Amino acid sequence: MTKPLLLKNLRLMGTDAADVLIEDGRIAQIAPKINPTAEVTVEDCDSALALPGLVDAHAHLDKTLWGMPWHPHQQGKSLQQMIDTERALRHELDMDAERQSARQVALSLSKGTTAIRSHVDIDTEHGLSLHRGVVATRARYADVMQIEIVAFPQSGLMIRPGTLELMDQALREGADIVGGLDPCGIDRDPKGQLDAVFGLAEKHGKPIDIHLHEPGEMGAFSLEMILDRTEALTMQGRVTVSHAFCLGMGDQARVAGLLDRIAMLDVSLATTAPAARPVPSVAACRDCGIAICAGNDGIRDTWTPYGNACMLERAMLVGLRNNFRADVEVGWALDTCTTDGARVMGLAGYGLAEGHRADLVLVDVEAISEAVTQRPPRRLVLSGGQIVARNGETEATWQSA
Amino acid sequence: MTKPLLLKNLRLMGTDAADVLIEDGRIAQIAPKINPTAEVTVEDCDSALALPGLVDAHAHLDKTLWGMPWHPHQQGKSLQQMIDTERALRHELDMDAERQSARQVALSLSKGTTAIRSHVDIDTEHGLSLHRGVVATRARYADVMQIEIVAFPQSGLMIRPGTLELMDQALREGADIVGGLDPCGIDRDPKGQLDAVFGLAEKHGKPIDIHLHEPGEMGAFSLEMILDRTEALTMQGRVTVSHAFCLGMGDQARVAGLLDRIAMLDVSLATTAPAARPVPSVAACRDCGIAICAGNDGIRDTWTPYGNACMLERAMLVGLRNNFRADVEVGWALDTCTTDGARVMGLAGYGLAEGHRADLVLVDVEAISEAVTQRPPRRLVLSGGQIVARNGETEATWQSA
Secondary structure (H helix, E strand, O other): OOOOEEEEEEEEOOOOOEEEEEEOOEEEEEEOOOOOOOOOEEEEEEEEEEEEOEEEEEEOOOOOOOOOOOOOOOOOOOHHHHHHHHHHHHHHOOOOHHHHHHHHHHHHHHOOEEEEEEEEEOEOOOEOHHHHHHHHHHHHOOOOOEEEEEEEOOOOOOOOOOHHHHHHHHHHOOOOEEEEEOOOOOOOOHHHHHHHHHHHHHHHOOOEEEEEOOOHHHHHHHHHHHHHHHHHOOOOOOEEEEEOHHHHOOOHHHHHHHHHHHHHOOOEEEEOOOOOOOOOOHHHHHHHOOOEEEOOEOOOOOOOOOOOOOHHHHHHHHHHHOOOOOHHHHHHHHHHOOHHHHHHHOOOOOOOOOOOEOOEEEEOOOOHHHHHHHOOOOOEEEEOOEEEEEOOEEOHHHOOO | OOOOEEEEEEEEOOOOOEEEEEEOOEEEEEEOOOOOOOOOEEEEEEEEEEEEOEEEEEEOOOOOOOOOOOOOOOOOOOHHHHHHHHHHHHHHOOOOHHHHHHHHHHHHHHOOEEEEEEEEEOEOOOEOHHHHHHHHHHHHOOOOOEEEEEEEOOOOOOOOOOHHHHHHHHHHOOOOEEEEEOOOOOOOOHHHHHHHHHHHHHHHOOOEEEEEOOOHHHHHHHHHHHHHHHHHOOOOOOEEEEEOHHHHOOOHHHHHHHHHHHHHOOOEEEEOOOOOOOOOOHHHHHHHOOOEEEOOEOOOOOOOOOOOOOHHHHHHHHHHHOOOOOHHHHHHHHHOOOHHHHHHHOOOOOOOOOOOEOOEEEEOOOOHHHHHHHOOOOOEEEEOOEEEEEOOEEOHHHOOO
């Protein structure tokens, strides 16, 4: 039982300064002034801005090379090349999934992330070893990081017999969500893959999150097949499409029609807002009521040398990609990394309100926009009521090997 | 006369560890081991990676709100709205150009920037007041920041009678370069503006740097008019086109033809690599031998809430926009912020070699790619042989008000 914690003088999402009492991992009270009692630990927050815990709703905890020696980037640019390079490098490099995922989780805490949806590779070369590594990390950090695991057939499902059975096993061993990947582009069998993915979801009663990099009309075709199955199997509210680059295509009328149907079926989207690819418009999705969340995707892995696990930086990249400049717009960019992420992950008791889980990120800035555009070191990060990071550094208890 | 400085154990652009002796503002010697003498100050660099001074080749030192209270972003999205909003806000807010430009220069030093090309607004409302403010800052920081000033008709040249005369005066009062802006889009008189700009350049014997936001064929049309005049007036090697969004258009054959002519006339390009606009391809420009440099453009001003003056972050954004992942490619992104910037600015004695100006940026990372993707605080920044920043903080001598 931790002592109650009294945070003095912070501005919740930029509102007037208030005090916040935290008990049993929850926000017990928010008031202009709360007097400390002998039992509480007091933390003066110097009028810092408080955001809710950041949500990285599209991550790959099993892939990062964080904390390992610099590995020169060596793959080609096609998706298939990247997949093959990574599978080979997992053998050559010492990419222990448990150690590496713990490193990323510890790093993420220092940046204020308190919930992560991670896709985890499942293939016939590595079996469930990566999955089990991330499951172990999830257990270790259970008190302070809410982790969802997507069983992800990175190397293909139909083109790698045996993968479906491994995914089935992963869903019995703690995976929360059924993954999928480019049913045309990688599996060359959209009907086969999507029937298999939706079949697994139905069998296990689990939601779905499918990577869809396919651009233009090919992507729209796959997306429609996903929507058809969502409707037929009444999986409204339980399907996420990640990336959805096809929604960045030029034909605005076509995109509008797809967005309408996505909204009607309560399908959600996850974006990384890459600068070099077409992307769904965050504003257009919001207009339709579609939940569009953001993720850092891989950070410093065999796919990309970029990334530092900071979801305020991701919010900045979402803002830049969508040409968001007004404060209200930059707030939308932040929403993709906070409330919309929580909505997609279905996080219970999320947000800065009494009774909710005490996940707070404090930064010494004036305005929400400034938190996104400047991304200062996190003054204080609380997760589940515990202080997990201070001045940009993860607390000793939660550091990784 | 400063004492000679001996930097021990640093890796110049990632090469083997070496010692570097700095005398009279220059790199006097580079050798595997240099023994200190009684006269030198010794600085142990712990095997840090050393980059040459960073170059911000497209800035607006008179525009930043850095260090002022947060100002909610309030303009619309058209270029004309942004121009009008800024001109009005300069009256409402206390935007002293000398103070604000000094703040940005001091900040830039902390990030490792040692040279800046700044466009400075000239218009009939503000006359030469902004220009004179930046000239004062340039004088103050002359020892440690090489600043070029572009006389920039932000509010239009042909549509604001009197502006041409003010630009003429600015060129007599220390401006180095003749600026221009969207001859179709803003001035609605491409022939008139470009004749005026090139006329001023001829009269004063100065180079040219023109903002060209115009997209697609309109931009290509203006660009061709710029190239025509460059050729006719034999201004090869003395013209820069900033932004050049038209070179990001879809018609690859059209773009290739333009790039060939740009290369032939030794015209250079400056980019900010915005995620939400079409942009010239850095790789395609390099292939043609075109110097393409990068700049941070405005930072936290009435145009944009983004920006922190960090040119390693700009290199990252260039890399992300161009989908640069391989180490060699990320190196190209860095080049836009170092060697290519120096080439465009015509900086004498630039680079990490004996006899060159001692502008060095030290970061504690293994690889050049890592410097760009992680952008750690600068361990040490030297400019003209002086230590101007340490551990991410500007030295007291060079702090601004």
